[in-house]
Amino acid sequence: MSQVTELAQGIQVIGPQKPEYKAILSEEALAFVAELGSRFAPAINQLLAGREARQAIVDAGQLPDFLPETKDIRDGDWKILGIPDDLKDRRVEITGPVDRKMIINALNARVKVFMADFEDSLAPSWEKVIEGQQNLKDAVEGTIEFTNPGNGKHYQLNEDPAVLIARVRGLHLKENHILFDGQPLPGALVDFALYFYHNYLTLLKKGSGPYFYIPKLQSHLEARWWAQVFAFTEERFCLQPGTIKVTCLIETLPAVFEMDEILYELRNNIVALNCGRWDYIFSYIKTLRNHSDRVLPDRQQVTMEKPFLSAYSRLLIKTCHKRGALAMGGMAAFIPAKDPELQQKVLDKVTQDKELEARNGHDGTWVAHPGLADTAMGVFNEFIGPEMDNQLHISRDVDAPITAKELLQPCEGQATEAGMRANIRIAVQYIEAWITGNGCVPIYGLMEDAATAEISRASIWQWIKHGKSLDNGQLITPALFRSMLEQELKVVRQELGEERFDHGAFEQASTLFEELTTSDELADFLTLPGYQILTQETIS
Known part of the structure; x- marks a missing residue:
């Protein structure tokens, strides 16, 4: 208690x-x-x-x-x-x-x-x-x-x-x-x-x-x-x-x-x-x-x-x-x-x-x-x-x-496989850090905060919802996202080392990331469900 x-x-x-x-x-x-x-x-x-x-x-x-x-x-x-x-x-x-x-x-x-x-x-x-x-x-x-x-x-x-x-x-x-x-x-x-x-x-x-x-x-x-x-x-x-x-x-x-x-x-x-x-x-x-x-x-x-x-x-x-x-x-x-x-x-x-x-x-x-x-x-x-x-x-x-x-003008550019994979690696690492108590995280040469993970998961959600394709022609679907998530988790494990990865909360982070990214409705803020995880020990 x-x-x-x-x-x-x-x-x-x-x-x-x-x-x-x-x-x-x-x-x-x-x-x-x-x-x-x-x-x-x-x-x-x-x-x-x-x-x-x-x-x-x-x-x-x-x-x-x-x-x-x-x-x-x-x-x-x-x-x-x-x-x-x-x-x-x-x-x-x-x-x-x-x-x-x-x-x-x-x-x-x-x-x-x-x-x-x-x-x-x-x-x-x-x-x-x-x-x-x-x-x-x-x-x-x-x-x-x-x-x-x-x-x-x-x-x-x-x-x-x-x-x-x-x-x-x-x-x-x-x-x-x-x-x-x-x-x-x-x-x-x-x-x-x-x-x-x-x-x-x-x-x-x-x-x-x-x-x-x-x-x-x-x-x-x-x-x-x-x-x-x-x-x-x-x-x-x-x-x-x-x-x-x-x-x-x-x-x-x-x-x-x-x-x-x-x-x-x-x-x-x-x-x-x-x-x-x-x-x-x-x-x-x-x-x-x-x-x-x-x-x-x-x-x-x-x-x-x-x-x-x-x-x-x-x-x-x-x-x-x-x-x-x-x-x-x-x-x-x-x-x-x-x-x-x-x-x-x-x-x-x-x-x-x-x-x-x-x-x-x-x-x-x-x-x-x-x-x-x-x-x-x-x-x-x-x-x-x-x-x-x-x-x-x-x-x-x-x-x-x-x-x-002008403020609403569509933005030129394309969804790329490299960009989607980078989104996944960055978002998983940030969410893992956040739900374990660290909200300011150096990842790939940038000091990331919650906005990074928000953009990453919202971008992929948006691509899935509107049936967009990657630069290599692949249709962006929940199945493609889940496949990439599984692959990129292995990359993150290799980058961080097995001990850091296995003792972290990456499984919990990837589950939350997947739920947010493949849901029918776009969640307002990932920090809302993240906060429940972060505080579960002190308020349960």
């Missing part, structure tokens, strides 16, 4: 209660969690139902478009409240999970911002969620340190660390270990409440503030819900309106049609939008799943030069800069290579990608590894220069209006 403890009125905690967790799961902190849960958790079901209703319309044949009922907001002359000084220059940001060593290395990297992630690069086990909050509290207080038990190497913060932003979980994810009135609370509220409560005063005293990244938004109504959460929190703690600052990821296809509206709803708190390109590709597949003329090729072919992704990037920049918000670019997921020749190829690819973003007018970009920070910084330094903080002056007003047709 799992341990169940009532630590605050209406709040039950399921899972091991280590002594060091008391600092995070204090009665006062959980009372605030309960306040947010009672006021705001019920509305999430309605917001998620709204997603399903809008998806049903697209499934029935109607393509997404800009909302006629909010045209006055898009046409209006208004701006966001403003950007704090320590968030005006964000030319390079690094991202990663809330692991203790990772936090120190990321904050010490030669970047402007570290996005500490409770979402796509974290497998949210009970221990990692609570210990992650403790790690961030220590980082904010400047006391975080870590000694590697293997080699004795010691890590601690440098004098001028990067600005810290916490990314909370998406609205679709529950926290099964914290119940309010017997029901699991939304992971987003738990992450927000605990980080805010334990750190806001220290951050404000340091001249910074409680800063957040919000993922997976699909509509301005969801942005309005977040605005209400922020407004309540600011009033509850006697803070000036707009003290909490947020950056929203535009990583779903529905959200790209509501960027003005999202900025407007959050205008007191928002400072930027971000091109979450990998999840955006996944969302393109998922949203247009019934449209046979919108099938994407291999993910390796779906680059930012493709018309539908270029339009997405340019519209985000134009929209943000018109409203006084920063426009953040996407992720360089490469990992530095030991081989000098291969390393040069990696740096060349990163440079090319970041030059495209900077030239378009993005104010900053993401890297997944400290070893890429100097390359990305060099590109943005060249475009922004030492005298400026950002590229807000680039309005893109001379551009022709970007239409829904």
